[in-house]
Each structure stands twice: as structure tokens, then as C-alpha cells.
């Protein structure tokens with residue numbers, strides 16, 4: 320399964336919003352068309368793994384791995400604004416990062432679509448907050 324977004328060159332847009340977003344701290348992660356409705360794809364932003372989802376109301380981005388045992392959230396089922404981890408079914412709200420019935424919170428990141436491209440700006444991740452993450456040894460996207 321193709322689960323990874325691949326970066327392309329910064330598109331030349333009529334209003335040049337791409338470069339402005341980059342200056343504002345956003346990073347180009349790939350084409351919006353590569354994320355099907357109610358699915359997720361993984362991407363790397365400044366060395367951090369994120370999962371980008373397409374929802375009926377737009378896009379959402381959270382940390383790529385589950386705070387339980389590092390399940391691949393980008394492969395989870397998406398419904399009602401939440402993703403369900405494919406390993407043990409923890410349910411994570413894509414807007415808040417809250418895990419249903421747990422104390423853990425997943426990092427939420429900003430994602431913007433411009434000219435068919437997706438840009439992500441990192442928020443505080445679970446790692447930054449001293450969360451319980453054990454995914455540091457995963458190979459870089461596209462390396463496997």
C-alpha cells in the first residue's frame with residue numbers, strides 16, 4: 320500500500336502562497352490528491368513523522384504514531400473526526416489529539432492546502448511534551 324506522501328518542488332502558484340507558507344514555518348509534504356477521502360498518509364516534516372488525513376471538512380495532521388505502542392496511525396480507520404489505531408483500536412480525535420479513555424494526547428499539527436499541495440507546520444508533539452513514544456528508531460519515510 321502506498322502510504323507515504325512524497326514531496327515535490329514548490330509549485331509555482333499564481334499568488335505565490337507556497338513560498339509565503341514556507342517562510343511561515345510550513346513545510347511542503349506532497350500533493351493533496353494523494354490523500355483519499357477518510358484515509359491517512361505519512362510524511363516527514365523537519366525530521367518528525369506526521370500523519371495527514373483527508374476529512375470531509377478538509378485536512379488534519381497529527382503525530383504519525385500511536386502513544387500506546389507506536390502503531391501507524393496513518394493506516395488507521397477514519398470516521399467522525401477520529402482515527403482508530405490499527406493495532407489495538409485506540410481512538411484519537413484528529414482535532415484535539417485526545418485519546419478516548421486514556422490520558423495520552425497525540426501532537427496536532429497545522430495543515431493547509433494551497434494550489435493542490437499540502438503544507439504542514441509542526442505543533443507540539445507527544446515527544447516534545449515528554450510523552451511516552453518509542454518510535455525513534457523507525458526508518459525514514461521511503462527508506463524501507
Ligand code: FES
Nearest residue numbers: 385388390404407
Ligand atoms: S499501538 Fe495503537 S492502540 Fe496499541
